[in-house]
Amino acid sequence: MIKLEEIRRPVGPEMKEFNRRFKDAVSSQVPLLNMVTRYVLRRKGKQMRPLFVFLSSKMTGKITDSTYTAASLIELMHTATLVHYDVVDDSNERRGAFSVKAIWKSKVAVLLGDYLLARGLLLAVQKKDYALLEIVSDASREMSEGELMQIQKSRSLNIDIETYYEVIRKKTATLIASCTACGATAAGASKEVVDKVYELGINIGMAFQIKDDLFDYQPHGIIGKPTGNDIKEK
Amino acid sequence: MIKLEEIRRPVGPEMKEFNRRFKDAVSSQVPLLNMVTRYVLRRKGKQMRPLFVFLSSKMTGKITDSTYTAASLIELMHTATLVHYDVVDDSNERRGAFSVKAIWKSKVAVLLGDYLLARGLLLAVQKKDYALLEIVSDASREMSEGELMQIQKSRSLNIDIETYYEVIRKKTATLIASCTACGATAAGASKEVVDKVYELGINIGMAFQIKDDLFDYQPHGIIGKPTGNDIKEK
Numbered sequence: 050m051i052k053l054e055e056i057r058r059p060v061g062p063e064m065k066e067f068n069r070r071f072k073d074a075v076s077s078q079v080p081l082l083n084m085v086t087r088y089v090l091r092r093k094g095k096q097m098r099p100l101f102v103f104l105s106s107k108m109t110g111k112i113t114d115s116t117y118t119a120a121s122l123i124e125l126m127h128t129a130t131l132v133h134y135d136v137v138d139d140s141n142e143r144r145g146a147f148s149v150k151a152i153w154k155s156k157v158a159v160l161l162g163d164y165l166l167a168r169g170l171l172l173a174v175q176k177k178d179y180a181l182l183e184i185v186s187d188a189s190r191e192m193s194e195g196e197l198m199q200i201q202k203s204r205s206l207n208i209d210i211e212t213y214y215e216v217i218r219k220k221t222a223t224l225i226a227s228c229t230a231c232g233a234t235a236a237g238a239s240k241e242v243v244d245k246v247y248e249l250g251i252n253i254g255m256a257f258q259i260k261d262d263l264f265d266y267q268p269h270g271i272i273g274k275p276t277g278n279d280i281k282e283k
Numbered sequence: 284m285i286k287l288e289e290i291r292r293p294v295g296p297e298m299k300e301f302n303r304r305f306k307d308a309v310s311s312q313v314p315l316l317n318m319v320t321r322y323v324l325r326r327k328g329k330q331m332r333p334l335f336v337f338l339s340s341k342m343t344g345k346i347t348d349s350t351y352t353a354a355s356l357i358e359l360m361h362t363a364t365l366v367h368y369d370v371v372d373d374s375n376e377r378r379g380a381f382s383v384k385a386i387w388k389s390k391v392a393v394l395l396g397d398y399l400l401a402r403g404l405l406l407a408v409q410k411k412d413y414a415l416l417e418i419v420s421d422a423s424r425e426m427s428e429g430e431l432m433q434i435q436k437s438r439s440l441n442i443d444i445e446t447y448y449e450v451i452r453k454k455t456a457t458l459i460a461s462c463t464a465c466g467a468t469a470a471g472a473s474k475e476v477v478d479k480v481y482e483l484g485i486n487i488g489m490a491f492q493i494k495d496d497l498f499d500y501q502p503h504g505i506i507g508k509p510t511g512n513d514i515k516e517k
Contacts, residue, residue: 079428081435133393136370156434159367159393163400164427170404170420179413186404193398194313200390201315 053095060103063112067099067120074121074172075165085149085161089128098123098228101250105232109242115235118176122185123228125169130192133162181231188227195219214255217262222254229253287329294337297346301333301354308355308406309399319383319395323362332357332462335484339466343476349469352410356419357462359403364426367396415465422461429453448489451496456488463487 057064075086099120106116135141135148136155149158173182199216202208208216229250233243291298309320333354340350369375369382370389383392407416433450436442442450463484467477 077428079432079435082428082431130397133397136389136393155370155389157431159370159396160427160430160434162393162397163364163367164424164431166397166400167420167423167427170416171424174413174417174420177413179408179411182404182416183408186401186408189401190398190405193394193401194311194316196394197316197391197398198313200394201313 056104057100060100060107060112063103063116064096064099067103067117070117071121071124075125075168077164081157082161082164085157086165089132089149089161096124098127098224101225101228101253102232102235105229105246105250106236109233109238109246110236113235113237115176115178115181116232118173118178119181119185119228119231119235122169122173122178122181123224123231125165125172126185126189127224129162129165129169132158132165134196136162178235180234184227184230184234188223191219191223195221195223217255217258218251221258222251225254225257226250290338291334294334294341294346297337297350298330298333301337301351304351305355305358309359309402311398315391316395316398319391320399323366323383323395330358332361332458335459335462335487336466336469339463339480339484340470343467343472343480344470347469347471349410349412349415350466352407352412353415353419353462353465353469356403356407356412356415357458357465359399359406360419360423361458363396363399363403366392366399368430370396412469414468418461418464418468422457425453425457429455429457451489451492452485455492456485459488459491460484 072090075090077083077086102116102120102123103112106112106119132149136158141148149161169185170182173179173185195216195218198212199220202212202216226247227250229246230243233246238246306324309324311317311320336350336354336357337346340346340353366383370392375382383395403419404416407413407419429450429452432446433454436446436450460481461484463480464477467480472480
């Protein structure tokens with residue numbers, strides 16, 4: 050199986066530069082805010098979403114200043130979503146460490162999520178990257194719709210396969226698709242190419258979510274992935 | 284004292300039209316989402332923020348299509364903030380009725396807030412009203428900073444008057460100022476005029492918050508306003 054290391058290699062230097070710029074993008078004059086964002090950023094995950102943005106830009110043209118904006122915007126939005134979902138799931142753990150909610154309570158978690166979202170928006174607005182903003186806002190709308198749809202459907206306990214596909218397309222795949230679409234847009238690709246890599250992102254995202262859901266049926270835990278949680282919550 | 288009715292009169296028909304457009308702006312294909320947003324909208328407040336937008340547009344030029352976009356964007360963001368703050372404050376009451384959090388739990392409240400925010404952004408992006416978006420995103424960043432600053436300062440219990448002014452400027456006044464600034468921007472006013480009505484909005488917002496905080500020291504309750512809550516929470 051191909052290693053993440055190899056996938057990352059073509060955009061390695063750009064990902065390093067991205068991490069430097071990203072830290073600047075979230076700094077604030079409010080000390081509590083800096084403390085919390087530093088805590089979140091130290092526990093950064095595999096950064097799959099920025100990686101998709103950079104790879105898509107490089108694949109469809111070249112990496113530009115807009116590629117960095119897109120990657121920051123999406124990573125800020127993704128981090129905001131994770132911080133909010135810890136409140137939603139009442140979760141005290143995130144990426145193998147205490148969640149923001151666990152340490153600073155729901156209050157700070159909700160506000161921090163809102164703050165990170167606003168910073169992402171401002172970044173795109175100030176750079177006048179409006180096309181990226183439209184792709185990402187639309188993904189954001191679909192993600193909250195998907196999560197709410199899941200809540201509603203899980204109550205009635207009669208999810209068929211089509212509904213399952215629609216839920217995971219909305220709640221997971223649209224964000225991955227917005228990464229690939231933003232990457233191509235930032236590279237100056239044609240609408241046709243942007244649409245194609247959007248579809249590619251949808252397929253990657255759905256495959257990822259299906260695999261993630263299958264983990265829930267594993268008899269033994271996988272390192273870093275608690276099993277059975279989603280089943281317990283139905 | 285001048286009545287709200289009289290203040291509202293110059294933009295009465297426009298406010299009616301606004302309410303019609305606003306309902307369309309939040310409709311969704313997810314039934315649970317429609318149920319919750321309908322519930323929130325039925326309990327709409329005095330709609331002071333859209334009113335400021337329309338009055339400012341009319342005062343500095345004329346009401347345009349962008350004025351409606353600005354009013355919807357700000358009302359969506361304000362509603363999202365209220366829904367989130369019910370989670371933040373663990374509040375079961377809002378505008379004299381049960382809050383979304385009380386009926387549908389934190390999970391739905393956090394997601395609904397995110398959804399409303401995303402709808403507002405999309406609206407502005409699709410109408411290409413980018414100047415409005417910048418004003419509002421900046422207000423959003425300042426608001427979450429202000430709330431977090433308040434949390435931090437209230438822990439240390441040594442708030443001086445300057446810090447109090449800074450907190451209320453950020454958490455309340457910037458949103459009112461974004462209403463007046465967006466109104467003038469939508470009317471096509473010059474940067475000088477926009478800056479002036481922004482300052483006007485800051486002053487109105489701070490006066491409003493000081494009055495609201497004074498309610499907390501009233502011996503008897505005021506209808507629709509629970510007293511002493513903020514003092515209890517320090």
